[in-house]
Amino acid sequence: xxxxxxxxxxxxxxxxxxxxxxxxxxxxxxxxxxxxxxxxxxxxxxxxxxxxxxxxxxxxxxxxxxxxxxxxxxxxxxxxxxxxxxxxxxxxxxxxxxxxxxxxxxxxxxxxx
Amino acid sequence: xxxxxxxxxxxxxxxxxxxxxxxxxxxxxxxxxxxxxxxxxxxxxxxxxxxxxxxxxxxxxxxxxxxxxxxxxxxxxxxxxxxxxxxxxxxxxxxxxxxxxxxxxxxxxxxxxxx
Numbered sequence: 001x002x003x004x005x006x007x008x009x010x011x012x013x014x015x016x017x018x019x020x021x022x023x024x025x026x027x028x029x030x031x032x033x034x035x036x037x038x039x040x041x042x043x044x045x046x047x048x049x050x051x052x053x054x055x056x057x058x059x060x061x062x063x064x065x066x067x068x069x070x071x072x073x074x075x076x077x078x079x080x081x082x083x084x085x086x087x088x089x090x091x092x093x094x095x096x097x098x099x100x101x102x103x104x105x106x107x108x109x110x111x112x113x
Numbered sequence: 114x115x116x117x118x119x120x121x122x123x124x125x126x127x128x129x130x131x132x133x134x135x136x137x138x139x140x141x142x143x144x145x146x147x148x149x150x151x152x153x154x155x156x157x158x159x160x161x162x163x164x165x166x167x168x169x170x171x172x173x174x175x176x177x178x179x180x181x182x183x184x185x186x187x188x189x190x191x192x193x194x195x196x197x198x199x200x201x202x203x204x205x206x207x208x209x210x211x212x213x214x215x216x217x218x219x220x221x222x223x224x225x226x227x228x
Contacts, residue, residue, distance in 0.1 A: 043219045103149075
């Protein structure tokens with residue numbers, strides 16, 4: 001059974017500060033890693049899909065890196081804003097006959113004004 | 114684009130009754146949809162993969178007779194929790210596979226409480 005770990009579980013950051021958190025996963029048989037942002041009462045929103053070792057993706061103030069050899073991905077938020085408050089999920093894509101996402105527990109980010 | 118809706122967003126039912134949850138892709142067709150469950154302080158866990166026009170594939174440990182899945186059209190999958198018990202109380206969320214190989218679009222989820 002694949003185990004996807006996210007740390008920290010929760011994080012409080014002052015508005016304007018930058019922050020980052022981690023997703024760890026088994027490095028064998030890697031296909032893709034997803035990052036989602038999930039606000040309360042809304043649908044999880046896809047941020048990035050990362051497939052190649054060394055991948056670096058950016059969307060506004062949010063960026064992510066991927067190291068498939070050592071099995072981790074970092075999500076960075078630069079200059080945090082209150083609207084960044086959400087739970088950030090990472091999910092490893094595995095194929096067992098069909099596509100399957102294995103999620104971490106998420107990092108709950110709160111931005112203090 | 115790529116919007117997935119779920120209905121209802123929350124439901125309370127009595128033990129022994131059945132509850133149906135709908136998952137719709139609003140602006141695209143999805144041959145494959147997924148159903149996940151999340152218990153408090155735990156991660157989203159895949160319950161089953163739903164394929165249009167064929168039987169769903171259930172993950173190990175998920176009772177297919179209890180969680181009936183129907184994917185009768187390219188835009189609708191339903192999950193019916195039969196003879197619900199308090200331990201079935203959970204957050205259920207669906208997703209629909211998009212056109213790209215790695216795309217999954219999620220609904221907002223359904224909170225089920227069984228009393």
